[in-house]
Every structure is written in C-alpha cells, then in structure tokens.
Amino acid sequence: MSTILNTYAAYSKDINIKMASSSGGIFSLLAEEIINRKGIVYGVSMSQDCKYAEFIRVDTYSDLAKLRGSKYLQARVGRTYRKVKSDLESELTVLFTGTGCQINGLKNFLGKEYSNLYCIDVICHGVPSPKLWREYVEYNEKQQNKRLVSINFRCKDDSWIDFGIKRKDEGKNELYISKDKDPYMIMFLRDYCLRLSCYKCLAKNDYKSDLTLADFWGIDEVVPELNDGKGTSLVMIRTEKGRKLFEDIKKEIVFKEVSYEDGVRNNKAEYSSADRPEERNYFFDDLNVKSFEEMIIRYGKPTTISLKRKIKNKIIEMILKITERGIN
Numbered sequence: 225m226s227t228i229l230n231t232y233a234a235y236s237k238d239i240n241i242k243m244a245s246s247s248g249g250i251f252s253l254l255a256e257e258i259i260n261r262k263g264i265v266y267g268v269s270m271s272q273d274c275k276y277a278e279f280i281r282v283d284t285y286s287d288l289a290k291l292r293g294s295k296y297l298q299a300r301v302g303r304t305y306r307k308v309k310s311d312l313e314s315e316l317t318v319l320f321t322g323t324g325c326q327i328n329g330l331k332n333f334l335g336k337e338y339s340n341l342y343c344i345d346v347i348c349h350g351v352p353s354p355k356l357w358r359e360y361v362e363y364n365e366k367q368q369n370k371r372l373v374s375i376n377f378r379c380k381d382d383s384w385i386d387f388g389i390k391r392k393d394e395g396k397n398e399l400y401i402s403k404d405k406d407p408y409m410i411m412f413l414r415d416y417c418l419r420l421s422c423y424k425c426l427a428k429n430d431y432k433s434d435l436t437l438a439d440f441w442g443i444d445e446v447v448p449e450l451n452d453g454k455g456t457s458l459v460m461i462r463t464e465k466g467r468k469l470f471e472d473i474k475k476e477i478v479f480k481e482v483s484y485e486d487g488v489r490n491n492k493a494e495y496s497s498a499d500r501p502e503e504r505n506y507f508f509d510d511l512n513v514k515s516f517e518e519m520i521i522r523y524g525k526p527t528t529i530s531l532k533r534k535i536k537n538k539i540i541e542m543i544l545k546i547t548e549r550g551i552n
C-alpha cells in the first residue's frame with residue numbers, strides 16, 4: 225500500500241452521469257476536467273462488435289461516454305503506451321486510466337516522471353480472460369440469432385449494489401440479467417476465470433497512480449447519508465497532483481471525507497488479491513474443449529436455495545419482525 229493523503233465517499237451531482245457509471249461517476253468528472261484543459265484521456269472502451277475491450281484515446285466530451293462504466297474483461301493495450309508518450313512529449317496534458325498493473329506498466333515503459341501526466345486506477349479484484357467473454361457473446365448471438373450492439377456490465381435498473389448485465393441486440397431488444405443469474409458474471413464473481421497474475425497481484429503493494437477509484441462497498445456502515453442506492457465512489461488520493469485534480473471537481477460532487485480504514489473496510493480488493501479457487505486449475509482446459517453451454521452447466525449455474533431453506537428464512541424473517549414490534 226502506498227501513502228494515502230485523503231479518502232472520500234463521493235458521487236456526481238449529475239444523475240445521468242452517475243446512472244451510466246459503475247459507482248458514483250467520479251471518473252467522468254475528472255476526465256471532463258482534463259478535456260477542459262484541452263488534454264487527452266486514455267481509458268477502456270468496448271469494441272463496436274462488443275467482442276473485446278480496448279484502450280482508446282479520447283479528446284472530446286462526447287467520446288468520454290465510451291470509457292464510462294466497468295468492462296469486466298482484460299483490455300487490449302496495443303500501442304497505447306507509445307501514443308501516451310508521444311502526447312506527453314508534445315506537452316499535452318494526459319490522463320491515463322486503467323487497472324493498477326496497467327498504470328505500473330505505463331510508468332515502467334515511460335521510465336521517467338512527466339508533470340503533465342495524471343494516472344487514475346480503478347480498484348480491481350481481477351480481470352477475466354477475453355476468450356471467455358468472446359465465447360459468451362458468440363453463444364448469445366447464436367441463441368438470439370442477432371448481433372450484440374451494446375453491453376452494460378453494471379446496469380443499475382435494480383440498484384447499484386444488486387446490479388446486473390444489460391445486453392442490447394441489433395433488433396433493439398434489451399435484456400437485463402441480474403449478476404446472480406448471468407453465467408458470465410457468476411464465473412467472474414466466483415473468481416474462476418481471472419488471469420493468473422490477479423491471484424498474486426503485485427500492483428496492490430505498489431500503487432503508482434495519483435488517485436484510485438472504487439465502489440464504496442459497505443457504505444451504510446460508514447456514511448449511510450451518502451447512499452441513495454444509485455452509486456457512490458470510494459476515492460483515495462495518493463499524490464499532491466491527484467489532490468489538486470480532485471479539488472477542481474469538488475463543486476460538481478457530493479462528498480464526505482472518511483478514514484482510509486473505513487473506506488476499505490468492505491473492500492479488501494484494495495490491499496489483497498483474490499483467493500484462487502480450485503476450479504481455476506481446470507477452468508481454461510475445459511474452455512478449450514467444451515461448448516459454452518457445457519461451461520454454463522459446470523461453472524455458471526446460480527446458487528439455488530432449497531424450498532426448505534426458503535421457508536426457514538421466511539419464518540426467521542417473520543419472527544424478527546414480531547420481536548422488533550414487541551420491542552418498539
């Protein structure tokens with residue numbers, strides 16, 4: 225863990241930005257600030273055919289929408305680091321956003337500090353393999369007989385905490401599936417399909433960003449007044465540069481300072497790697513030989529609660545309600 229100067233719970237006052245973002249929409253405001261300064265923003269977008277995620281270079285407010293929202297797969301870096309260097313050498317202000325390891329990769333590539341470079345990482349518990357994502361898309365396209373045209377990994381139609389994945393096809397049909405029911409999200413959230421490096425993430429001991437963004441999980445235990453159910457970001461300021469950039473967006477956000485310990489109390493991905501489940505040992509061998517349908521059956525089925533358990537839960541709920549009424 226590097227030094228943290230300040231930790232905040234925060235969200236954008238602009239509800240449209242917030243609803244289109246994974247947590248509180250803080251990324252968009254920081255990126256807009258860079259565009260205001262005639263700068264360049266690098267971040268991750270889905271490809272037009274939705275089959276892979278890639279880094280792109282953005283210099284307009286409208287194109288920032290492509291970077292908004294988490295894409296839950298490893299993004300292609302391609303020639304991005306070279307482009308960043310060229311922009312920096314041309315004395316443009318540059319904001320580079322990505323996972324901790326991508327920030328560290330960029331800094332190693334550059335080999336020196338640039339005063340015109342800002343780096344923001346998103347707390348990351350791991351990225352699934354792009355191959356798995358491609359197979360998921362192709363499986364669904366075959367089932368629906370329609371191509372996918374857009375994907376939202378963090379749709380807040382139910383709520384920010386109980387999010388789901390929303391797919392839109394070429395026939396403009398939209399399908400929302402809760403994260404607890406969608407097979408891809410199940411495999412991801414059970415950590416079956418992360419890159420090997422994610423189970424021993426070196427970036428977590430060596431943050432090189434100016435500022436870190438994450439979901440403020442467990443917000444009700446810390447600052448419930450900042451939870452409207454639509455998303456709150458955890459913001460960790462790591463450098464003076466990061467602090468100045470955050471100061472410049474304060475008029476556009478609702479925020480409250482918290483201690484670092486409170487901020488990460490329910491977010492261990494900030495400081496520790498995901499546990500490697502046993503299934504990870506054979507998941508990718510299976511992916512090479514099995515159909516996606518077979519993968520769903522083996523790895524992507526929702527956890528079912530038995531009828532007996534459901535009745536038991538209902539009885540406990542009723543007893544608790546009666547006891548509460550008795551006490552009050």
Ligand SMILES: Cc1cc2nc3c(=O)[nH]c(=O)nc-3n(C[C@H](O)[C@H](O)[C@H](O)COP(=O)(O)OP(=O)(O)OC[C@H]3O[C@@H](n4cnc5c(N)ncnc54)[C@H](O)[C@@H]3O)c2cc1C
Nearest residue numbers: 245246247248249250251267268292293295321349438439
């Ligand atoms: C793969 C992944 C795993 C994550 N895991 C956690 C977690 O375990 N706990 C947690 O609290 N938060 C996690 N996050 C971060 C969280 O989902 C939000 O990205 C963060 O709260 C910022 O949200 P926002 O509302 O400010 O902006 P948003 O608009 O939601 O954030 C967009 C930013 O995310 C970047 N981004 C999107 N997809 C990728 C990608 N595939 N690779 C690199 N960068 C990407 C964009 O470049 C942009 O900078 C994860 C994000 C990603 C991408």
Ligand code: SF4
Nearest residue numbers: 324325348350422425
């Ligand atoms: S968990 Fe670590 S290694 Fe894996 S993508 Fe995130 S920052 Fe990189």
